[in-house]
Amino acid sequence: MANTTPTTAWWLEPIPTEVSTTLTSGLSAAEAKRRLAQFGPNAFVSTQQRSILRQYLSRFSNPLVIILLAASAISALSGEVVNFIIITCIVLLSVTLDFVQEYRANAAAEKLRHTVAVRTRVRRDGKVLDIAVTDVVPGDVVELCAGDLIPADARVIEAHDFFVKQALLTGEPYPVEKHAQMPPASATELAEASNAVFMGTSVISGSATVWLVNTGAQTAIGAIADSVSRQSSPTAFELGTRHFGLLIMRLTVLMVLFVLLVNVALHKPLLESFIFAVALAVGLTPELLPMVVSVTLSRGALRMASKDMIVKRLSAIQDLGSMDVLCTDKTGTLTEAVIHLERHVDPLGQLSDRPLMLAYFNSYFETGLKSPLDEAILATTHFDPGTWTKVDEVPFDFERRRVSVLIDNGQARWLLVKGAPDDVIGLCTHYESGPDAHAQPMSDADRLAIYAQYHALEQEGLRVLGIAWRDVEQTHAHAVVGDEAQLILVGFCAFIDPPKTSAGAALSALAKVGVSIKIVTGDSDLVTRHVCEQLHIPVTGLLTGKEIALLDDHALSARAETTNLFCRVNPGQKERVLLALRARGHVVGYLGDGINDAPSLHSADVGISVDSAVDVAKEAADIILLKPDLHVLLSGVLEGRRTFGNILKYIMMGTSSNFGNMFSMAGAALFLPFLPMLPTQILLNNILYDISEVPIPLDKVDTDDMRHPQVLDLTFIRNFMLIIGPISSLFDFLTFYVMLQVLKANEGMFQTGWFVESLCTQVLVIFIIRTRGNPLKSHANPVLTVTSLTIVALALVLPYSPLNHYFGFVPLPPAFYAILGAMVLVYLMMVELAKRFFYHYVLRAKAKPRPARPLL
Numbered sequence: 001m002a003n004t005t006p007t008t009a010w011w012l013e014p015i016p017t018e019v020s021t022t023l024t025s026g027l028s029a030a031e032a033k034r035r036l037a038q039f040g041p042n043a044f045v046s047t048q049q050r051s052i053l054r055q056y057l058s059r060f061s062n063p064l065v066i067i068l069l070a071a072s073a074i075s076a077l078s079g080e081v082v083n084f085i086i087i088t089c090i091v092l093l094s095v096t097l098d099f100v101q102e103y104r105a106n107a108a109a110e111k112l113r114h115t116v117a118v119r120t121r122v123r124r125d126g127k128v129l130d131i132a133v134t135d136v137v138p139g140d141v142v143e144l145c146a147g148d149l150i151p152a153d154a155r156v157i158e159a160h161d162f163f164v165k166q167a168l169l170t171g172e173p174y175p176v177e178k179h180a181q182m183p184p185a186s187a188t189e190l191a192e193a194s195n196a197v198f199m200g201t202s203v204i205s206g207s208a209t210v211w212l213v214n215t216g217a218q219t220a221i222g223a224i225a226d227s228v229s230r231q232s233s234p235t236a237f238e239l240g241t242r243h244f245g246l247l248i249m250r251l252t253v254l255m256v257l258f259v260l261l262v263n264v265a266l267h268k269p270l271l272e273s274f275i276f277a278v279a280l281a282v283g284l285t286p287e288l289l290p291m292v293v294s295v296t297l298s299r300g301a302l303r304m305a306s307k308d309m310i311v312k313r314l315s316a317i318q319d320l321g322s323m324d325v326l327c328t329d330k331t332g333t334l335t336e337a338v339i340h341l342e343r344h345v346d347p348l349g350q351l352s353d354r355p356l357m358l359a360y361f362n363s364y365f366e367t368g369l370k371s372p373l374d375e376a377i378l379a380t381t382h383f384d385p386g387t388w389t390k391v392d393e394v395p396f397d398f399e400r401r402r403v404s405v406l407i408d409n410g411q412a413r414w415l416l417v418k419g420a421p422d423d424v425i426g427l428c429t430h431y432e433s434g435p436d437a438h439a440q441p442m443s444d445a446d447r448l449a450i451y452a453q454y455h456a457l458e459q460e461g462l463r464v465l466g467i468a469w470r471d472v473e474q475t476h477a478h479a480v481v482g483d484e485a486q487l488i489l490v491g492f493c494a495f496i497d498p499p500k501t502s503a504g505a506a507l508s509a510l511a512k513v514g515v516s517i518k519i520v521t522g523d524s525d526l527v528t529r530h531v532c533e534q535l536h537i538p539v540t541g542l543l544t545g546k547e548i549a550l551l552d553d554h555a556l557s558a559r560a561e562t563t564n565l566f567c568r569v570n571p572g573q574k575e576r577v578l579l580a581l582r583a584r585g586h587v588v589g590y591l592g593d594g595i596n597d598a599p600s601l602h603s604a605d606v607g608i609s610v611d612s613a614v615d616v617a618k619e620a621a622d623i624i625l626l627k628p629d630l631h632v633l634l635s636g637v638l639e640g641r642r643t644f645g646n647i648l649k650y651i652m653m654g655t656s657s658n659f660g661n662m663f664s665m666a667g668a669a670l671f672l673p674f675l676p677m678l679p680t681q682i683l684l685n686n687i688l689y690d691i692s693e694v695p696i697p698l699d700k701v702d703t704d705d706m707r708h709p710q711v712l713d714l715t716f717i718r719n720f721m722l723i724i725g726p727i728s729s730l731f732d733f734l735t736f737y738v739m740l741q742v743l744k745a746n747e748g749m750f751q752t753g754w755f756v757e758s759l760c761t762q763v764l765v766i767f768i769i770r771t772r773g774n775p776l777k778s779h780a781n782p783v784l785t786v787t788s789l790t791i792v793a794l795a796l797v798l799p800y801s802p803l804n805h806y807f808g809f810v811p812l813p814p815a816f817y818a819i820l821g822a823m824v825l826v827y828l829m830m831v832e833l834a835k836r837f838f839y840h841y842v843l844r845a846k847a848k849p850r851p852a853r854p855l856l
């Protein structure tokens, strides 16, 4: 994509003079409103909502529905008008039921998503406002800093060591610097536009003010939106449901062809047989599955929102339930992230103000994203910068782990460096100590003593920054990474970041439900170990960034299994650890809030961030915690498993009982001289059964089923189907026998009897299937109970209703009801026994052992 050439190189045109006058105050609110109406919201057209009507109509594009309507329309021509009307009504009813449920669910989830939408700082009417990214318009003046996403295509007006990552557009993996100067006229390629920034890219370091030129579909990324729109690869759960759909489809096609063939061979009326076969297919398809999935998920999302968790990608709820490894960074998750400066010492451990003063100036002049460490320094004290001004800066990045500022007071020019002590000490050739802060060469022995000092601080659990400086020629106008050499160490600042007392308990609770925790941090191993000790987290293995750099992916993947501390890792290594764990078949979650966490949040099965995180992290995450609390996460995991459990109930119902019924229907077609059930009866049966299942998302899931991470396993479903399905068929054939031999039923009575029997068994079996345990002890949600029992009652009285003429029902003899009662009871008991057998033997025999791993 390196050669993407937009239609015009707008960054080469001069900025209109009238614009420069409005730069400080920005647009007026009225003008912004006018432009929003003119240019539309700052979003791609492809993501815009389709109208409700179109969404509704698209539901009818299901081929089965079309075939059914067409066939019954043809039969209407030959006089079967009533059937046609009934079929049309049932189809309309079922599509509407499905649509309304799903639409409401999605709308609720969408509303939640908006609460965590990315925002941006815009100048309007002379004030800086925080507005949604979708509301910016061409002409807006936007302020950007490290960690921000760039909201639209824009010209840089003013920049301070402003580096952006634009790999998405140009493929360059490294951050590039942007500034206000015009590039040469030959810079027509997007990658050469050093004075422009583009939507979809992000700020790595520094700060800038930009003037928006193009928004929405007019942006460079908007033009290629379809090719870059992140079609994330389907999750394990999505793949599972897709395979399940295919399995059902194959069985359906086979059965329909079989029924058709038999009917043709037996010279039955063709059109009627055809409609029967299609109705059968409609009965077989788990058409409610997408609705059940989205309703279950969005209900889950609402419940999670009440516990301060916003779900951005609904299917992430499933992944949260399947997650068995959680990687997390340290600050804010395991610690309070309220950092205090505890001590400032010279290289030999004597209390000294000098390291604090230089650290203060470094933090004071630094323009990039201020870290909590900077804030702690600035909050501790105040030094008057006096005549010192900043000349340049080498911004912080997570590879170097340090930041330098170049400052000048007219007489001297100093480079002040602050960062991870190991690296800073490594760059020093001298150190200052004693009351007169005299600089002296650092001998090897000194170096050892200094390292010992710094380690002693870390062993106390303090986070430490090394502070160093050097004199620079006054002609030296630009600071570069290479200047960070031959430094003089002035000492250390040591900070307290107290561990969160609640974190320990939350971690062991997560471990109890089968989620092991791994800490992946840019901080040092001593500090991290100290935090672990305080939280009673046993360390099962430790790898540092330096060690990881020496391992290939294969070796890393083997080591990652037993290691639970990864320290001094850079952003790329964080992601490598994560991918290594995924490669071993784990479902991996990642919790982090920094620029350095964004790649890992993208690559995890489920990325979790917090509301206070930088934009790039929030954007990459699937779930946002409004409170950075691991207990919240635990309830999210349980919620994920609960939604999973309910979806599984629906799938198991569809595959066992419903399928068994339809299977018998095909079988009955073989030996009966008439249709075993009329097409309209099949459809009615199907929609009543569907209605009985609508409350499944409300149901509770046994705590036993929530103890372990769950993944959708087709073998499990197939085995369950093979055990329960035949029982259902057995009872159907028993009903046939009773109807034909005992009650001597004619066509109408046979069909009615079977309609009632099959609906009763299909609906009532939910009480057995919904729990792995004793159905008398695990109670269903009252709404589910009432709905199911109402449908059964309806089935029983239908043969006596005034409508029965239209559906071809006839009243049944009382003897039938007596036999039915007994049969349903025995049926349910048999399914219960088979279920116990299944969970006890079949499942245990098939259970694949997961790779062994430590509890924490």
Ligand SMILES: Nc1ncnc2c1ncn2[C@@H]1O[C@H](COP(=O)(O)OP(=O)(O)OP(=O)(O)O)[C@@H](O)[C@H]1O
Residues within 6 Å of the ligand: 328, 329, 330, 331, 370, 371, 373, 374, 396, 401, 402, 403, 418, 419, 420, 421, 464, 465, 520, 521, 522, 523, 524, 594, 596
């Ligand atoms: N403002 C700063 N100035 C200088 N050095 C810094 C600054 N912020 C961080 N560092 C250094 O970079 C290292 C990595 O940063 P940080 O600890 O934030 O990484 P992280 O992976 O996000 O860690 P955590 O897991 O604690 O969130 C720090 O340990 C520190 O040495």
Ligand SMILES: [Mg+2]
Residues within 6 Å of the ligand: 329, 330, 331, 593, 594
């Ligand atoms: Mg962090």
